[in-house]
Amino acid sequence: xxxxxxxxxxxxxxxxxxxxxxxxxxxxxxxxxxxxxxxxxxxxxxxxxxxxxxxxxxxxxxxxxxxxxxxxxxxxxxxxxxxxxxxxxxxxxxxxxxxxxxxxxxxxx
Amino acid sequence: xxxxxxxxxxxxxxxxxxxxxxxxxxxxxxxxxxxxxxxxxxxxxxxxxxxxxxxxxxxxxxxxxxxxxxxxxxxxxxxxxxxxxxxxxxxxxxxxxxxxxxxxxxxxxxxxxx
Numbered sequence: 001x002x003x004x005x006x007x008x009x010x011x012x013x014x015x016x017x018x019x020x021x022x023x024x025x026x027x028x029x030x031x032x033x034x035x036x037x038x039x040x041x042x043x044x045x046x047x048x049x050x051x052x053x054x055x056x057x058x059x060x061x062x063x064x065x066x067x068x069x070x071x072x073x074x075x076x077x078x079x080x081x082x083x084x085x086x087x088x089x090x091x092x093x094x095x096x097x098x099x100x101x102x103x104x105x106x107x108x109x
Numbered sequence: 110x111x112x113x114x115x116x117x118x119x120x121x122x123x124x125x126x127x128x129x130x131x132x133x134x135x136x137x138x139x140x141x142x143x144x145x146x147x148x149x150x151x152x153x154x155x156x157x158x159x160x161x162x163x164x165x166x167x168x169x170x171x172x173x174x175x176x177x178x179x180x181x182x183x184x185x186x187x188x189x190x191x192x193x194x195x196x197x198x199x200x201x202x203x204x205x206x207x208x209x210x211x212x213x214x215x216x217x218x219x220x221x222x223x
Contacts, residue, residue, distance in 0.1 A: 004151070031209040043113075043200060044152070044214040051209070089151050093209040096165055097142075099151030 002027055004092050006100035013080055014108050021075040021103045023090035028068045031093040035064050035075050038087045038102070047075070047088075080107045111135070113215035115201050121221045127189035130218045134182070134203030141178055142212065143186050144200040152200055158184065159207050191222045 003026045013019055023033070032051045036044040048057045048064040050073065056065040063076040073090055087102040114133040122128050134141050139160050144152035155174065157165040160181035169176065173192070178184040188195055198217045204210040 034211060036214075041219075043115075043216040044202075046211055046213060049211045091151070091212070096154055096157065097212065099153070101149065101151050 002092065002094050002098045004090060004098045004100040006088075006090060006103050008103060009101065010104040010106070012106040012108060015080060015082060017080050017107075018076070018078050019080055019105075021077070021088050021090075021105070023073040023075070023092075023100055025071050025073075025092040025098070027094060028071060029094065030066075030068055033064075033066050033073045033093065034091045034097070035062075035073075036089045036091065038089060044089065077105075080105075082107045082109050113201055113203055113213055115199075115215035115218055117218055118216060119219050119221075121223065122191055124193055124222050125190040127187065128191050128220060129188075130186045130199050130201075130220075132184045132186070132201030132215060134184075134201070135213055138203035138205055138213075139181070140204045140207040140210075141184050142202040142204075143176060143184070144202065146198040146200055146217070148197075155186070157207065164207065188220075191220075193222050196220055196222045 005024045034049045035047040038044050050057050050066040061078040066073045085107050087104045089102040091097040091099045141158040143155040146152045156169045158178045176186045198219050200217045201215045202212045204212045
């Protein structure tokens with residue numbers, strides 16, 4: 001069974017700080033990797049999808065990278081805002097999607 | 110464009126009762142997923158459909174869970190009988206196809222079994 005790990009489980013930062021969320025997976029034969037945001041009591045909102053042939057994807061203040069050889073992906077959030085507070089999940093696709101347990105982010109005003 | 114629709118949003122039932130969840134995927138999406146999410150955990154796949162065919166149901170507890178996707182559009186997930194441990198959020202997602210395309214999730218159904 002594939003394993004996807006997210007560290008840290010929780011993170012609290014002051015507003016305006018740049019931050020990095022980490023996602024690691026056990027198999028380099030990844031098909032793609034998707035980052036999601038989940039607000040309390042809500043479903044998952046897709047943020048970025050990185051295909052295995054890509055190294056990174058950017059959307060606004062978000063940048064996600066993928067390093068298959070080391071089994072890692074990072075989500076970089078620039079100039080964090082209180083509205084960024086949520087749980088961020090990564091999902092690695094092999095024959096199916098495997099999710100990490102998420103990083104709960106709190107951005108303090 | 111409408112997103113993935115799920116109903117009900119919340120359901121509270123007594124143990125041993127049946128329960129059903131409904132999902133309408135994004136129009137044109139051939140692949141439909143049902144996930145289970147426990148508190149503080151990431152979603153875990155229960156079943157994946159390609160059109161009306163269940164192509165991965167290896168994690169579906171078939172003694173009490175069943176699913177169908179008639180006509181390759183809407184889908185229903187059923188639990189009968191429900192157990193206390195089934196309390197969780199049941200998420201439906203869809204994608205254009207199963208080749209690792211971007212998944213889009215519905216709001217989920219929060220099930221509480223008393």
